[in-house]
Amino acid sequence: MLVNHPSTTGGPSAEEGAGTGQNGAPLPTVRTGPRRVATALTGLREPIVVILFIIAFLTWISGKPLDGVLMLVVAVSLTWDAARRSRRGNPGEGPPAAGPAAGEAASATGTISDEAASSTGTISEAASATGPGVQQAGRAAEQDAPTAGARHQRWRPALAWLAGAALYVLVVGSFIRYSWPATVAIIGLGAAVVVTGWRGARRSRPATGRLPATGLALWGAVLVAGGLWELAALLQQPNLATGSYAHPTISTLTDPVLSTWAGRSIVLAGWLGLGWFLVER
């Protein structure tokens, strides 16, 4: 499910042994045991990978083995990916490339331009066959037509996505929590988004640059404080799988909201919106 796409990985793996580089130069062989272990440990140096392994373990022992397995799959895939890039000195850790989205955007722009050109051509011909007043109107239409067409082209996919999201929210919101239909719908969308993210950003954006360390530390402090508070509540439950009224976790507090169709749909809409926001970064 979360295996790297061949086009993004490229080249032989360590297990495949030595191949040839772009200029026919042999690539180094990494079949030896200690070297392979060292490569794997390189991947484990990524803090996020370690955090994912911890999440996988905690999710597993708290009674959600499926979530744990999925987290484990991603953690192992990231370890392998990070180790491979480290071994090859690959600059893939830089800002994600625009990837195929850039090509799609370019082709979409081309389509818009072609359509606009053909429509303005028709307007010009019609205007030349009539009087100067109409020609002026034709010129005005020439200026307006591409803008309107481009706007229409831009909004159509956005509306389609919005309609799809609304349908998803209403349908999945109607499923009972922790049922198989809800599980399949959530895992399907989550996996699709993660795979999309693995291929890179959907569109190129200006680099974020360095952010003030103080500000980052403050945001980090808020995140850590929230996590620790949740952890404290979790550890004061009777056990990891049983909620406590005296020390409620966020899950326990949201249970009443998520017990209704409307509540589930609203929360799902927020979850989808956040996912869309992240995918667009």
Added chain:
Amino acid sequence: MNSHDVTVLGYLAVLLAGVILQLLATRTRAPIPPLGKVLAWAMNTRTRRIGMLVAWAWVGLHFFAR
């Protein structure tokens, strides 16, 4: 005030701190980036990007999936 209320107040305090930081970031010249910029920065590399997306997916799994 019982322990339930204290726990809920703790969550609200964390939420309030986040709102204050966001307001300081957007309404003042304090050296605090808005949350959107922090998230964009956090997704600058592939590993962090995947980590963020997996965290998002995990939230959905945690609340809805078995």
